[in-house]
Amino acid sequence: MATPSLTLNDGTAIPQFGLGVYHVPPEDTAALVAAALATGYRHVDTAQQYGNEAGVGQGLRDAGVPRDDVWITTKLHDAEHSHDAAIAALEASLERLGTDHVDLFLIHRPGPDGPDSDVAAWRAMAALRADGRVRSIGVSNFERRQLDHLVAETGVVPSVHQIRVNPRTPHRALRAHHRRRGIATESWGPLREGRLVDHPVARRVAARVGRTPAQVVLRWHLEQGLIVFPKASSPERLRENLGATEFTLSRRDVLELSAMRRWF
Numbered sequence: 001m002a003t004p005s006l007t008l009n010d011g012t013a014i015p016q017f018g019l020g021v022y023h024v025p026p027e028d029t030a031a032l033v034a035a036a037l038a039t040g041y042r043h044v045d046t047a048q049q050y051g052n053e054a055g056v057g058q059g060l061r062d063a064g065v066p067r068d069d070v071w072i073t074t075k076l077h078d079a080e081h082s083h084d085a086a087i088a089a090l091e092a093s094l095e096r097l098g099t100d101h102v103d104l105f106l107i108h109r110p111g112p113d114g115p116d117s118d119v120a121a122w123r124a125m126a127a128l129r130a131d132g133r134v135r136s137i138g139v140s141n142f143e144r145r146q147l148d149h150l151v152a153e154t155g156v157v158p159s160v161h162q163i164r165v166n167p168r169t170p171h172r173a174l175r176a177h178h179r180r181r182g183i184a185t186e187s188w189g190p191l192r193e194g195r196l197v198d199h200p201v202a203r204r205v206a207a208r209v210g211r212t213p214a215q216v217v218l219r220w221h222l223e224q225g226l227i228v229f230p231k232a233s234s235p236e237r238l239r240e241n242l243g244a245t246e247f248t249l250s251r252r253d254v255l256e257l258s259a260m261r262r263w264f
């Protein structure tokens with residue numbers, strides 16, 4: 001089954017499911033990315049601060065999948081929040097990835113130098129989108145007021161906001177704000193860094209529908225229109241997680257997962 005996709009507010013189609021490579025050691029990244037692409041993944045989420053962009057690019061070349069068939073996201077380093085630094089940082093990412101564009105460039109988090117520097121970086125990202133080196137632009141880990149400030153100062157609405165979302169911390173109010181502004185929400189830490197696979201509610205729903213706990217939690221994200229890219233280190237888990245694209249949950253299942261509470 002093909003990975004589902006969503007259309008962003010700039011008209012670009014993004015694969016709704018992918019692989020995140022946070023904490024993947026640089027020397028292991030190419031093999032993991034190549035294995036994911038061979039398994040059917042078409043979306044990789046990296047960042048300048050992960051130190052593994054070169055491995056992502058190498059994995060893409062090793063897999064032999066055409067560049068245009070794969071969505072690559074990277075994120076601006078916290079130390080590069082000025083106009084010129086952001087442009088230079090993206091150019092360095094393109095060099096490491098071995099590509100002429102990235103599909104999505106995010107401000108990783110509000111910078112240490114305050115909102116003016118975020119606005120300067122954001123203007124640079126809009127320029128990179130205009131000249132084609134970046135297809136879509138967005139932000140990550142912003143508070144609502146920071147998001148609104150960026151838009152008020154520049155008139156440029158992010159296509160994506162990547163935040164920590166999972167059934168235990170669903171951030172409903174911020175996601176509703178995104179919907180009003182036409183911003184897609186990406187879930188980082190979709191399995192709560194792996195911990196939700198042991199949650200009794202995930203286990204119960206998984207047993208009922210004949211899937212694994214990881215699959216039902218990842219499916220919860222997909223059913224709500226979230227974009228998701230769990231990190232996994234083995235071919236077995238890569239396959240298991242991609243299985244979340246192959247079934248649906250009932251309304252009852254989704255409500256049960258949404259009511260997940262702290263259990264330890």
Ligand SMILES: NC(=O)c1ccc[n+]([C@@H]2O[C@H](COP(=O)([O-])OP(=O)(O)OC[C@H]3O[C@@H](n4cnc5c(N)ncnc54)[C@H](OP(=O)(O)O)[C@@H]3O)[C@@H](O)[C@H]2O)c1
Nearest residue numbers: 020021022045188189190191192193194214230231232233
């Ligand atoms: N914007 C940001 O600030 C930010 C922050 C954090 C993450 N992210 C992005 O979001 C991605 C995902 O988040 P994350 O990596 O922090 O957390 P996550 O995807 O929620 O969880 C990853 C953990 O879950 C385990 N896991 C994966 N599949 C599993 C399965 N089927 N069964 C049992 N355990 C499983 C992994 O173990 P193994 O690796 O051992 O298989 C790993 O320890 C990151 O890789 C990164 O791309 C962004």
